[in-house]
Amino acid sequence: PEAKTLKGALCxxxxxxxxxDRQTREDxxxxxxxxxFLIAPRKAPPYKCSPQGVINEIAEGPLRRARLARHQELRKGFISIFADRHAxxxxxxxxxRETYLRLHEEWKAKCADLDRDKAKPPAPGEGPSTSGRTTRRSAATMGDAVRSDLEMEQIIASLGNEDLTDATSLAARNAAKIPDMISVVKGRADYVFDDTNNRVLDPPKFYSSRTGFYDWTEEETxxxxxQFAAHPKQFGII
Known part of the structure; x- marks a missing residue:
């Protein structure tokens, strides 16, 4: 029977x-x-080339010589760049180092001037100056004694801001809460993937209004x- 379509005829x-057909696939x-292979470019590898021949051509042929020449060209440039960078x-x-030594000498001279000013005796009629700010130099002389009402007010005012400026207090409040580590018994941790996909177990309770009215006891209700009957809509009195 004849094929009705072109596809059927080809099949x-x-x-x-x-x-x-008596011809084999090789024929x-x-x-x-x-x-x-006859019409292929001459630069193509010869037919039936062995793997070792390809390796030798890449490792010892013109490609290797081109890579070495390029390497020698770039080597001088890299050496110059690295030398300049190191310098x-x-x-x-x-x-x-020079800047540090200069600043250190200036700081030593400044400290010496402060020590000389501190060692000078006070002028007649002038008492020791009191300052509300406590430094490392003044802390040794002030101690815990309060000599005036001004110092007392300054100490009371500083107590309120102590937590806001104390590094230890700030670090304790801002410290991260690190959870406990997973116990590894057999050399690996057995993880369990528990995903409920936002499942709601109790829809009436989950979607109910948050008025708090249903949390009251019968006596409170x-x-x-x-009270509402006695004072309608006067919730301040209720």
Whole structure:
């Protein structure tokens, strides 16, 4: 019977060729491959090239020589860049050392001036100056004694702000709460994936109004009704 469609005719022709064709796959493929190799560019690898030949061509052939030449070209540039970078780092370190020594000498001179000013005897008629700010130099002389009402007021005012400026208090309040570690018994932790996908177990309770009226006892409810009847909508009195 004749095929009604082109697809059916092609399928029947291919099936008949498979049944009665005497040519093998190699007989059909080899001529095509041979013609392709003849028209292929000359730079293509030769036919039936061994893996070792490909490795030798890459490791010892023109590609390797090109890589080495490129490496030699870039080597001088990298050496110059790294040398300049190292020199700049050394120069920057030396500048930092000199700056530190200069500032340290200035600080020592400033401390010496402060010590000399402190060692001077007070002028006649002038008492020791009191300051509300306690420093490391003044803490040794002030101690815990309060010599005036002003110092007492300053101490009372500082007690309220102590928690806001104390590093220990701030760190205790802002410290992270680290949960307990998972106990590993057999060399690995057995995790369990428990995902309810936002499942609501008690919908009436979950979606109920949050008025708090249903949390009252019967006695509280009766008292509210009585007070509401006596003072309608006057919730301040109720």
């Amino acid at each position: 029947r022709a291919i099936q008949a060729r498979r049944e009665h 059909r493929v080899e001529p095509v491959l041979h013609s392709n 700049k780092i050394l120069q920057h370190q030396q500048e930092l 009766q008292t509210f009704f009585e």
